[in-house]
Amino acid sequence: MSARNRELxxxxxxxxxxxxxxxxxxxxxxxxxxxxxxTYGAIFLGLCLVAHVIVRLRLPDADPYLLxxxxxxxxxxxxxxxxxxxTLARDQAQWFVxxxxxxxxxxxxxxxxxxxxxxxxLIAAASLFLLLLPRVPGIGQQANGAYLGIGLGxxxxxxxxxxxxxxxxxxxxxxxxxxxxxxxxxxxxxTLPRLKHIGPLLLVWGLAMLMLVFIRDLGSSLMFFGGFLAxxxxxxxxxxxxxxxxxxxxxxxxxxxxxxxxxxxxxSAWQHPFDPKLYEQIGGSYQIAQSLFAQADxxxxxxxxxxxxxxxxxxxxxPAAQTDLIYAVIVNELGLIGGIALLLIYVLMVERGFRIxxxxxxxxxxxxxxxxxxxxxxxxxxxxxxxTKVIPLTGVTLPFVSYGGSSIVANFVIVALLLLISDRxxxxxxx
Amino acid sequence: MLQPTALALQAAFLLVLFLFVxxxxxxxxxxxxxxxxxxxxxxxxxTDATGIHSALTAGAPPAGLVDPRLVVERAPGHTPGMExxxxxxxxxxxxxQAEIRLDDPYASSRHARLVLQGGRVVxxxxxxTNGTYLNEELVSGPQPLHQGDRVRIGDSEFTFVDS
Numbered sequence: 001m002s003a004r005n006r007e008l009x010x011x012x013x014x015x016x017x018x019x020x021x022x023x024x025x026x027x028x029x030x031x032x033x034x035x036x037x038x039t040y041g042a043i044f045l046g047l048c049l050v051a052h053v054i055v056r057l058r059l060p061d062a063d064p065y066l067l068x069x070x071x072x073x074x075x076x077x078x079x080x081x082x083x084x085x086x087t088l089a090r091d092q093a094q095w096f097v098x099x100x101x102x103x104x105x106x107x108x109x110x111x112x113x114x115x116x117x118x119x120x121x122l123i124a125a126a127s128l129f130l131l132l133l134p135r136v137p138g139i140g141q142q143a144n145g146a147y148l149g150i151g152l153g154x155x156x157x158x159x160x161x162x163x164x165x166x167x168x169x170x171x172x173x174x175x176x177x178x179x180x181x182x183x184x185x186x187x188x189x190x191t192l193p194r195l196k197h198i199g200p201l202l203l204v205w206g207l208a209m210l211m212l213v214f215i216r217d218l219g220s221s222l223m224f225f226g227g228f229l230a231x232x233x234x235x236x237x238x239x240x241x242x243x244x245x246x247x248x249x250x251x252x253x254x255x256x257x258x259x260x261x262x263x264x265x266x267x268s269a270w271q272h273p274f275d276p277k278l279y280e281q282i283g284g285s286y287q288i289a290q291s292l293f294a295q296a297d298x299x300x301x302x303x304x305x306x307x308x309x310x311x312x313x314x315x316x317x318x319p320a321a322q323t324d325l326i327y328a329v330i331v332n333e334l335g336l337i338g339g340i341a342l343l344l345i346y347v348l349m350v351e352r353g354f355r356i357x358x359x360x361x362x363x364x365x366x367x368x369x370x371x372x373x374x375x376x377x378x379x380x381x382x383x384x385x386x387x388t389k390v391i392p393l394t395g396v397t398l399p400f401v402s403y404g405g406s407s408i409v410a411n412f413v414i415v416a417l418l419l420l421i422s423d424r425x426x427x428x429x430x431x
Numbered sequence: 432m433l434q435p436t437a438l439a440l441q442a443a444f445l446l447v448l449f450l451f452v453x454x455x456x457x458x459x460x461x462x463x464x465x466x467x468x469x470x471x472x473x474x475x476x477x478t479d480a481t482g483i484h485s486a487l488t489a490g491a492p493p494a495g496l497v498d499p500r501l502v503v504e505r506a507p508g509h510t511p512g513m514e515x516x517x518x519x520x521x522x523x524x525x526x527x528q529a530e531i532r533l534d535d536p537y538a539s540s541r542h543a544r545l546v547l548q549g550g551r552v553v554x555x556x557x558x559x560t561n562g563t564y565l566n567e568e569l570v571s572g573p574q575p576l577h578q579g580d581r582v583r584i585g586d587s588e589f590t591f592v593d594s
Contacts, residue, residue: 020441021444024441119570305444337445
């Protein structure tokens with residue numbers, strides 16, 4: 001079976017999920033089975049087919065599993081968001097269409113993605129500008145103590161989602177040039193690059209720390225810095241770099257946790273979520289504690305679709321259920337078994353991404369695919385780790401599942417880039 | 432209250448999810464067992480061309496430099512298969528002084544040079560307008576050449592051979 005036919009086949013399960021999921025939610029809400037779920041399934045299949053046709057026409061050799069994986073994640077997200085709030089689900093569906101347009105535009109306009117290398121400093125500067133935008137008075141918005149969004153008229157927009165793509169592109173291009181220099185000097189039997197070569201590395205570390213303080217978001221800074229360390233490791237094949245980098249990050253995080261109030265609050269809420277004082281406190285451990293209760297309530301098989309207790313009257317029991325805590329809602333309704341399925345799908349997505357990196361022939365493509373994949377993987381780790389009390393909870397989205405326009409559009413661009421790299425790599429490998 | 436239909440739909444939902452995971456895993460495993468696509472990528476056409484793996488050997492001593500040559504793959508005004516001796520270094524370009532003359536509109540008069548450094552042939556761009564490509568990557572700074580590396584300037588392409 002050709003790669004594209006395999007992709008087409010893989011889109012069917014996603015539409016089945018929509019039909020079954022919406023059917024179950026309708027049953028729960030109106031106690032009758034509405035054939036509207038079939039219509040939704042058909043519309044969703046139609047949208048997937050549009051993406052498929054674009055890939056078939058422009059990238060005939062691209063990885064066949066990435067698009068079906070994205071479709072399945074999206075369908076889970078739509079069902080759960082619909083069950084939480086109908087209006088939000090309608091918004092989310094519109095964002096998917098916008099995301100698909102961005103996906104198509106990336107594939108069609110960026111025929112040779114390696115031109116990105118030529119604009120790397122422009123891309124880096126634009127990304128930094130985007131990152132700092134939420135701190136600009138007037139358009140910046142603060143949510144839960146973190147500065148992440150900017151308001152443009154009726155649309156709230158999270159520039160960090162797009163900045164992360166730009167920074168990965170810059171780093172891939174930069175590391176391609178300097179990777180040989182980074183390992184070229186040895187002193188006392190260990191690799192010790194010159195200051196001018198290691199300088200930019202320290203700059204990125206400084207940037208991650210700056211984000212921690214200015215944007216007040218541990219999750220994003222962990223994502224950026226982790227992606228950077230993974231690329232550095234792939235570029236140099238020296239374990240010392242990620243080891244030292246991770247040490248520096250841990251030190252910085254510890255330092256700011258003990259000095260900056262907002263970061264410190266998050267850490268103590270993480271360590272003692274059931275402490276009555278922290279639980280009652282505004283911005284305390286209420287969210288993480290409720291998330292743990294919800295997951296425990298789900299058990300192995302779950303409470304069933306539409307059964308999760310999200311709010312009593314108007315007061316929400318699960319705060320930010322459609323964004324940060326969507327994983328907790330999924331585990332409550334589908335149980336441990338559903339949570340495992342979701343995480344397995346992310347594992348497969350990451351596996352496909354790294355496989356694309358392995359297949360790619362030139363260093364820029366390899367580093368770009370590695371970076372993009374790592375950032376998605378870390379994003380899943382940061383939010384799932386947060387709601388399961390592995391690391392302090394910070395608000396990032398669960399890629400393709402959480403409600404949020406910027407996140408969906410940015411992630412579609414990431415998938416488009418991965419498919420572009422994959423198409424070139426597999427075509428060259430076949431020759 | 433869980434109706435049987437709702438329960439069935441939920442079971443179907445989970446079943447589809449796990450079947451999907453199984454399908455992707457199975458196909459991936461099959462690709463790994465029959466690794467034509469992976470093998471050709473892991474071991475590129477030329478055995479140790481400068482790829483991502485060779486950053487470590489960049490400063491390593493040469494493994495027996497016998498007879499370094501540039502073989503013409505395609506170049507305006509050259510016959511493919513023609514070889515240039517480069518043991519003594521060479522300048523590539525469109526100008527009169529270049530040892531390897533390129534009749535290529537994209538080439539600068541002194542475009543790039545090959546020099547022997549520490550027993551290894553090193554490729555260096557001489558500030559050309561359109562750049563020099565080593566294995567389809569833009570060269571910036573001196574790059575040691577390995578057996579099978581492809582050097583491209585505009586429409587002219589050479590393969591480096593040293594044994």
